[in-house]
Amino acid sequence: MAKAIEKKFEQEARAYDDGEIIFREGEETREMYIVQRGEVVVSKKGPRGDIELAILKKGDFVGEMSLLESLPRTATAKARGKTSLLAIHPGGFLLKIRRDPTFAFEMMQTLSRRIRMTNENLMRELGRDIAQKEAVQTALTRSEFDTANEIVKT
Amino acid sequence: MITDIQSSKLVIISDLHLGNPFSRAKQMTVEFINWAVREEYDIVINGDGFEIAQVSFTQIARDIPEVLNAMKQATKAGRNLYYVVGNHDIVFENFLNDWGGFKVAPFLNVWSGDQRIRIEHGHLYDPFFVKNPDLYEFATWLGGFALKLHPSLYNLWIRFEKFKSRFRKKQTKGILGEHPAFNDAAVELLNRGFDTVVFGHTHHAGEVDHGDGKKYFNSGSFMLGTAYIEIVNGVVQKKNYPFKMKMSRLDNVIDNVSNRIDHVADKVTDQIEKASDKMRLP
Numbered sequence: 001m002a003k004a005i006e007k008k009f010e011q012e013a014r015a016y017d018d019g020e021i022i023f024r025e026g027e028e029t030r031e032m033y034i035v036q037r038g039e040v041v042v043s044k045k046g047p048r049g050d051i052e053l054a055i056l057k058k059g060d061f062v063g064e065m066s067l068l069e070s071l072p073r074t075a076t077a078k079a080r081g082k083t084s085l086l087a088i089h090p091g092g093f094l095l096k097i098r099r100d101p102t103f104a105f106e107m108m109q110t111l112s113r114r115i116r117m118t119n120e121n122l123m124r125e126l127g128r129d130i131a132q133k134e135a136v137q138t139a140l141t142r143s144e145f146d147t148a149n150e151i152v153k154t
Numbered sequence: 155m156i157t158d159i160q161s162s163k164l165v166i167i168s169d170l171h172l173g174n175p176f177s178r179a180k181q182m183t184v185e186f187i188n189w190a191v192r193e194e195y196d197i198v199i200n201g202d203g204f205e206i207a208q209v210s211f212t213q214i215a216r217d218i219p220e221v222l223n224a225m226k227q228a229t230k231a232g233r234n235l236y237y238v239v240g241n242h243d244i245v246f247e248n249f250l251n252d253w254g255g256f257k258v259a260p261f262l263n264v265w266s267g268d269q270r271i272r273i274e275h276g277h278l279y280d281p282f283f284v285k286n287p288d289l290y291e292f293a294t295w296l297g298g299f300a301l302k303l304h305p306s307l308y309n310l311w312i313r314f315e316k317f318k319s320r321f322r323k324k325q326t327k328g329i330l331g332e333h334p335a336f337n338d339a340a341v342e343l344l345n346r347g348f349d350t351v352v353f354g355h356t357h358h359a360g361e362v363d364h365g366d367g368k369k370y371f372n373s374g375s376f377m378l379g380t381a382y383i384e385i386v387n388g389v390v391q392k393k394n395y396p397f398k399m400k401m402s403r404l405d406n407v408i409d410n411v412s413n414r415i416d417h418v419a420d421k422v423t424d425q426i427e428k429a430s431d432k433m434r435l436p
Contacts (some may be wrong), residue, residue, distance in 0.1 A: 011345075013345070034346045034347055035347055036345065036346065036347050037347075058270050058347040059263065059270050059346065059347030059348065060347075086345055086346050086347075099338075099339070099342050100339070100342045100343060100346070101278055102260070102261055102274065102278070102343075103346065105157075105260065106157070106263075109155075109157065
């Protein structure tokens with residue numbers, strides 16, 4: 001069970017045991033978390049079971065999408081080993097940035113990195129898709145050519 | 155922009171103010187960089203390495219080429235050299251990238267061993283700089299004239315800051331001479347997954363133990379003293395580089411008088427504390 005160690009208006013430290021759920025996919029909670037100690041496993045439901053998306057370590061962020069967009073959680077976060085997190089509430093987010101401006105810089109860096117990785121993955125998938133289409137096209141052209149050849153022969 | 159690095163062996167110096175008429179850091183900096191290269195340390199200059207706010211072009215021309223040359227030799231020798239931008243060298247940022255072969259960063263998040271360390275100049279947490287930037291700039295410019303009278307007047311100011319902060323010391327945990335805001339900012343960073351925070355800017359070298367393995371350091375000023383920070387496999391220590399600094403006669407007078415005042419102030423604060431302890435109800 002998570003226990004509040006230091007409760008403040010805008011942020012609080014929370015401790016989790018190994019395997020404890022921090023938030024579940026679809027849940028409507030709004031806090032974001034920063035890993036102080038331990039690890040957090042982020043996973044998403046897939047057609048053949050859970051897919052592990054990331055393992056977060058000391059200093060990494062999790063849950064910021066729900067805080068920024070006020071949307072349900074898009075993934076599940078679970079503690080790995082004894083883990084302690086700093087929970088930042090939506091109301092305290094701007095206060096946190098005011099007191100710790102490099103926090104905003106690091107968040108932008110993380111989000112920018114994610115966009116770049118998503119773009120790279122997208123390009124790779126598109127490239128694969130185009131290659132597949134070209135292969136099918138070539139095969140089709142060849143088979144059409146073969147069929148025409150056979151007709152001519154007969 | 156590079157902010158995340160890894161290093162098992164690193165040294166940090168800050169506030170050299172090369173180019174300032176009262177900076178005497180050139181010789182020690184060149185020696186220090188050469189020593190760090192021989193000992194295979196990566197090097198971080200944690201802001202205000204070069205001066206623009208109280209600049210003397212004659213001094214810049216005297217100081218900078220030799221230091222930049224030492225920096226270039228360091229990078230040629232395969233050492234990583236990082237320059238964290240401070241408030242006195244913000245406008246140099248674009249040039250710095252081309253000059254010394256070092257990497258320029260707004261701050262650094264260092265992984266060393268299993269420790270995560272933040273190195274930042276710290277001017278963003280200076281209440282005077284943030285709340286009154288114009289007045290801060292004006293005061294810095296005005297201070298330049300006082301330093302033209304005698305560079306040692308700055309030592310007097312540093313001693314005054316230390317004396318002033320004695321009255322804050324009992325209320326807030328922090329480095330003597332610093333505004334409590336710096337320690338508060340360090341705590342804010344320590345709470346979000348850093349094991350150690352290293353600032354510069356205030357020119358007051360020191361360290362504060364926040365328990366649970368968390369520490370805040372200030373790398374002081376390589377212009378005023380010999381303090382530097384060493385990180386070896388995640389172990390952070392404040393050390394002094396063995397360099398005999400030349401002291402002017404006024405420096406010596408200021409030192410002697412300040413030490414006597416410190417001594418008396420120590421006694422007075424102890425007596426006040428004892429008296430207030432007696433008055434406290436059980």
